[in-house]
Amino acid sequence: MxxxxxxxxxxxxxxxxxxxxxxxxxxxxxxxxxxxxxxxxxxxxxxxxxxxxxxxxxxxxxxxxxxxxxxxxxxxxxxxxxxxxxxxxxxxxxxxxxxxxxxxxxxxxxxxxxxIAANYLAYPELEPPFVCLAISGGNTMLVDVRGYTDMSILGQTRDDAAGECFDKSARVLGLGYPGGKPIDDLSKKGDDRAYDLPRPTVNGGSPYDMSFSGLKTAVVNLAHHAEQTGETLDKPGLAASLCRAVSEMLVGRTMDAAERLGYENIAVAGGVAANSRIRADFEAACQKAGKTLFVPPLRLCxxxxxxxxxxxxxxxxxxxxxxxxxxxxxxxxx
Amino acid sequence: MTYITHSESETEALGAEFAKDLPAGTVAALYGELGCGKTAFVRGMARGMGLDCLVNSPTFTIVNEYLGERPLFHFDMYRLGGADELYDIGWEDYLGRGGVCAVEWSENVPGAFDGDEIEVRFTKLSDTDREIRIERGDASC
CATH class of the missing domain: 3.30.420.40 (ATPase, nucleotide binding domain)
Incomplete structure (x- = not known):
């Protein structure tokens, strides 16, 4: 057809x-x-x-x-x-x-x-059920894909999308739009423990719900303080710390959901899946848990x-x- | 009126109190930099209007619709280059739909307002404290 x-x-x-x-x-x-x-x-x-x-x-x-x-x-x-x-x-x-x-x-x-279906193009062997984390500039949601057209949201962002957090942080740091790639590039030259950024949690709702607005605000505050005090902002370190914080918020929840549902397969979708820190952390977590990770090639993300x-x-x-x-x-x- | 809030939840509570009795057709024009609590304030507005729904950032979609007896239309003009583009997002249509409009990044669309809007201005006092000034509109200005 x-x-x-x-x-x-x-x-x-x-x-x-x-x-x-x-x-x-x-x-x-x-x-x-x-x-x-x-x-x-x-x-x-x-x-x-x-x-x-x-x-x-x-x-x-x-x-x-x-x-x-x-x-x-x-x-x-x-x-x-x-x-x-x-x-x-x-x-x-x-x-x-x-x-x-x-x-x-x-x-x-x-x-x-x-x-989510971009994964079917990249991986002919992939079939539901699986857990899919869809992350882009406009959306961040963890989805239980029970069947090709039977799916439900396990959790999602309660404020900004993960990609929006990267885009807006990039703007504050004077990087371009979209912000995902310049932050990713910059982060590779930085120490991911340079800044202690928050991992906001959400009250009520699903345990898989997420919040990225507080993280964005923390980056804005750091940039603002540096400007006021004349300190030099360690931009690579901040980018690396930001990627680490976002990744930890996403990977942990996704692994928990797959474990609870008893699924072997984990898929990632959307433009933010291109982030190298998030990819690497997912690879390590899946290897440790004995699960199979599916991440489409960049052009399908x-x-x-x-x-x-x-x-x-x-x-x-x-x-x-x-x-x-x-x-x-x-x-x-x- | 000027208010000081000390946390995101206080900002949200102020939004709820503010929106409780707003008449249909009200436009609230929000001004303030990144991360100063605008979305939290609108989340409170939805709660104050009795709308039980997820309120998240409309930066990508430009407008989120929270439907109920008195709907709330949540705009984010962050990506707009000017008032010319209001036509494309259906701004005029929303004004006639009998709801309340909350507009983040109003500074990007000065041509959207007719002077009847309520201005809500956010200023960061510290990492957590915000000054929120609410001024009723006056068609004469």
């Missing part, structure tokens, strides 16, 4: 062709990060307008790369939530039109479910359409299709 899939929920406009949810025939991405760097964040209007300009071109290119004709496409999938509403709408409406024109089913896909095609296949098998009245949503339960 060939699925033409679309992703446009944030920085990236992406179109892919995926076969049977596992094999990527084409995976075209147009990134708007360069446009956004000058603003220090995503600028929605630019995002929506750029998605609109490139989506049709990318769709043609994806079909060409895949070497398939329009008539070969069996279904169309798209991210319909969550994200910047104007941006998501571009993908949803283009996908609707494509499905209508081709006379094939339309499959709505939750963006985070897509990130960021937003892409192949992951939407992968999850779209399983949503289709579960009968989750939509009509031309499909809407886009800024927020949506998993």
């Amino acid at each position: 060939l699925i033409l899939s679309f992703e446009s929920s944030c920085d990236e406009t992406a179109v892919a062709v995926v076969e049977d949810g596992r094999r990527v025939l084409a995976d075209e991405i147009f990134s708007q990060v360069a446009l956004h760097e000058i603003y220090g964040g995503v600028v929605p209007e630019i995002a929506a307008r750029s998605h609109l300009e490139v989506i049709s071109l990318l769709a043609d290119r994806a079909l060409k790369t895949a070497g398939v004709a329009r008539k070969d496409i069996d279904a169309v999938a798209c991210t319909y939530a969550p994200g910047l509403i104007g941006a998501v709408l571009v993908g949803v409406n283009f996908a609707k039109s494509a499905a209508l024109a081709l006379g094939v089913p339309l499959i709505p896909v939750h963006h985070i479910r897509g990130h 960021g937003d892409n359409a192949a992951m939407i095609g992968a999850q779209g296949y399983y949503e289709y098998l579960a009968g989750h299709t939509a009509g031309s009245d499909l809407n886009a949503y800024a927020t949506m339960e998993l």
Whole structure:
């Protein structure tokens, strides 16, 4: 089954062709990060307008790369939530039109479910159940993936996302946007015990819930103090201490959840999975606990359409299709 | 009115007290730097309005919707370059939906307000203490 899939929920406009949810025939991405760097964040209007300009071109290119004709496409999938509403709408409406024109089913896909499914593309042997930690600039959640379309949130951030903590800390430290990579690079030159940063805990709710706002505030306070007292901030040391703190908050909870549920497999998804400290800590913890770790390659960790095609296949098998009245949503339960 | 809070939970409690009786259509424009308690204040607002839901940072999605009898629309203008982009996020639509709007990073969108908004200004006094100044709007200014 060939699925033409679309992703446009944030920085990236992406179109892919995926076969049977596992094999990527084409995976075209147009990134708007360069446009956004000058603003220090995503600028929605630019995002929506750029998605609109490139989506049709990318769709043609994806079909060409895949070497398939329009008539070969069996279904169309798209991210319909969550994200910047104007941006998501571009993908949803283009996908609707494509499905209508081709006379094939339309499959709505939750963006985070897509990130989880990136693992199916990277690892043909991976099947549910497993625990997945989805970490990105907009989300941080620990998910019990019981089946391909049967999943629930075990815990999530109660304030900022882990990636947002990196982005905002990077801004305070005068690094670029997105902040994940510059902090990761800088951290490799620093001592991860240079600064004693908090590991905020959350009262009430799930024991797997997390909080990153306090960590961000601690970094802001340190930078502020240094500025006021004229002390030199050990930026590599602060970056390394921050990566360590974030990693410890994520890895411990994920390992506990896998242990409690009795799962052998642990998957990580989303852009923050690219962080080398978090990867290394997960590798060590999984080796110690005798569990198998799945982390998709970097290009599948960021937003892409192949992951939407992968999850779209399983949503289709579960009968989750939509009509031309499909809407886009800024927020949506998993 | 000016208030001093000594912890995140005090900031949250102040938000709850502030939002308890806010009429539908109120716009609260929040001003203040990174990590000064804006999101905590809005979490309190949701609680004060009787909305039992997860309130987290809308930095990425720009707006979170907390739905109830009197909904709360939680904006974060951190990523916006100017008021021109308000149209794209549906700002005008939200104003007419009979809810309360809380707007973080209002300094990025000066053109969004008509003078009727309530200004809430956060100033860091120390690592934990915050001065929070709440000023009712006046259409004449």
